[in-house]
Amino acid sequence: MNLRLTHFLMWLAFIALMFAIPEFVSKGTLRTLIFANFLAIFAISWDVLSGRTGYISFGHPFLIGIGAYTSAILTKRFDVPIELAIPAAVAMTMVGGVVVFLPALRIKGSYFALVTLAFMELMYQLVQVIRPDLTGGTRGMSGVQTLTRGAVNGYYLSVSLMLAVALSMWLLMRTQLGTALSAVGMNEESVRGSGLSVTKLKLFAFLTSAFVAGLGGAFYVHYLGSIAPRALFDINFLFTIIVAALIGGASTIIGPVIGAFFLTFLLEYLRPYLPGAERYFIYGMIALLLYMYEPKGLIAIFSKGWQRLRGGAGSEQSSAS
Amino acid sequence: MSAALRITNLVKRFGGLVATDNLSFDVEDGQSVGLIGPNGAGKTTVFAQIMGEHRQTSGSIELYGREISSDSTPERIRRGVSRTYQVPRPFTDMNVLENIRVGLMPNNIWQMITAKPRYQQETEIALSVGFTETDLQKTPGELAMGDLRKLEMARTIATGTKVMLLDEVFAGLTVAEIAQITVLIQQMRQDGMTFLIVSHDLKALEPLVDKVIAINYGSKIAEGSFNEVLNDEAVRSSYLGAA
Structure with a gap:
């Protein structure tokens, strides 16, 4: 596992910082942070699958949508208690994960990405056409039971969930399993040639990714209290997830969290100056520049800076002595 | 026989x-x-x-x-039974030890999560095919063709092949x-x-x-x-x- 004290301390500091934030910021900023927390969860989910194994998912809203819709429908239409609805939603999303996994047995690369995009589009059409009495059709649903009241509680819930997901995925990916999943992304044939079942590894990645997406989707719908298919199955939402993971640093778990916060605040602070869709132009440019300058993402920039700082401190010490 | x-x-x-x-x-x-x-x-x-x-x-x-x-x-x-390829196929972002680690892994998700990497054995295999201590942290991009062949053989040995x-x-x-x-x-x-x-x-x-x-x-x-x-x-x- 190779866990070091510094890792432990950094996690502790990160968790402490995240829990202290409501003391210092406004309610409006908290609401932005809540969105950032959920975006971080979705980006981690994407990273566990696509960042590791190289199977680029353009259909993550499909998985998130299954989680959100299942829990919303169960609680609102069938009066299922929320404690049962969320696990059921996660289980349904994992079934969805298997569905997305099936094409990955035969196709990869951009073809796989396109198929997953089709899943998202299909889901968008289906929720509007099939049983609109359940799904709310084009308008979606409102008045879904919420778990928390007020921004502060919503923040604590979302940040706890995000930290739990981030920490557990980070630990999981530091095991040999993480190495094996990365190996799948680098060279599938060589993984098979090392005596490992690629199918089993891929299935695990899809299930884990779906688990996280379903969890995030279900909690998100019970935070918002509503569901809007046009916002959920939206290409902008999809790209925000992917860009968050990529500019933060794919295949690192912490990178997508950093990326999610960076993106959310970027979009939020641009809002007063550019209220319209122009914001996405700026954010696209920044993502592009970042990605060209450092494909390994913000986390690589930070760790290089950190090393330079430590290296600088070290040389100062040696020159002093 | x-x-x-x-x-x-x-x-x-x-x-x-x-x-x-x-x-x-x-x-x-x-x-x-x-x-x-x-x-x-x-x-x-x-x-x-x-x-x-x-x-x-x-x-x-x-x-x-x-x-x-x-x-x-x-x-x-x-x-x-195990084979090597004419064109070596290493894991490009992993160092020599990690490449060998993949060969040593059990084909079982649960064991992959719980079992720790066997650094000792990884190092032994790497040294046995002729890598030096300084090579162990190198990635395939830093290795010459002969070393890539050795790496491929090392990963094959790691699978326990006869x-x-x-x-x-x-x-x-x-x-x-x-x-x-x-x-x-x-x-x-x-x-x-x-x-x-x-x-x-x-x-x-x-x-x-x-x-x-x-x-x-x-x-x-x-x-x-x-x-x-x-x-x-x-x-x-x-x-x-x-x-």
Whole structure:
């Protein structure tokens, strides 16, 4: 596992910082942070699958949508208690994960990405056409039971969930399993040639990714209290997830969290100056520049800076002595 | 006594093309066998069938007396047969030790999560194929061709293989690198490894094999000691392209 004290301390500091934030910021900023927390969860989910194994998912809203819709429908239409609805939603999303996994047995690369995009589009059409009495059709649903009241509680819930997901995925990916999943992304044939079942590894990645997406989707719908298919199955939402993971640093778990916060605040602070869709132009440019300058993402920039700082401190010490 | 690897009446057709034509041969336990033949003779196709990357049209492949034709590639590797590729396929963003780690891993998700990497064993394997301590943290991009071949062999050794199939191990290597790999294979033979070696470089192959099998158009044209096969009329004409 190779866990070091510094890792432990950094996690502790990160968790402490995240829990202290409501003391210092406004309610409006908290609401932005809540969105950032959920975006971080979705980006981690994407990273566990696509960042590791190289199977680029353009259909993550499909998985998130299954989680959100299942829990919303169960609680609102069938009066299922929320404690049962969320696990059921996660289980349904994992079934969805298997569905997305099936094409990955035969196709990869951009073809796989396109198929997953089709899943998202299909889901968008289906929720509007099939049983609109359940799904709310084009308008979606409102008045879904919420778990928390007020921004502060919503923040604590979302940040706890995000930290739990981030920490557990980070630990999981530091095991040999993480190495094996990365190996799948680098060279599938060589993984098979090392005596490992690629199918089993891929299935695990899809299930884990779906688990996280379903969890995030279900909690998100019970935070918002509503569901809007046009916002959920939206290409902008999809790209925000992917860009968050990529500019933060794919295949690192912490990178997508950093990326999610960076993106959310970027979009939020641009809002007063550019209220319209122009914001996405700026954010696209920044993502592009970042990605060209450092494909390994913000986390690589930070760790290089950190090393330079430590290296600088070290040389100062040696020159002093 | 059954052979380590026994190929019986192996046939592989790709549409109208017969890539392997009723091929039979044995590799005894601890033996080192050379598989030679002109370009397109079907040597690599034989490897692909032994590993289950291609399924044979008919015929059987036995490993230590057990039919493996219905096993998947990872299952065959677990039973003790493994191959290297002409073009090395390392994990590009992993260092030497991590590359070997993948070969050492159990094929079980739960054990992958709970079991710690065996650093000791990884290091031992890396050193045994001729890497130095300073190489261990290098990534494939920093390694020369000869080192990549060694890395591929190390990962293959890590799977616990007993029968090793080497595909063109000397292709693209410098004279010094060929010498290194030769020493390595000799040492592994002494330690009891069974080899089936495909090579165009007959001079490099000569000291490494107990027996040579020559094939052309997918069928066996000669079998015997290195000199016997190289002096065989059919083998000579197949290489020279004469009828």
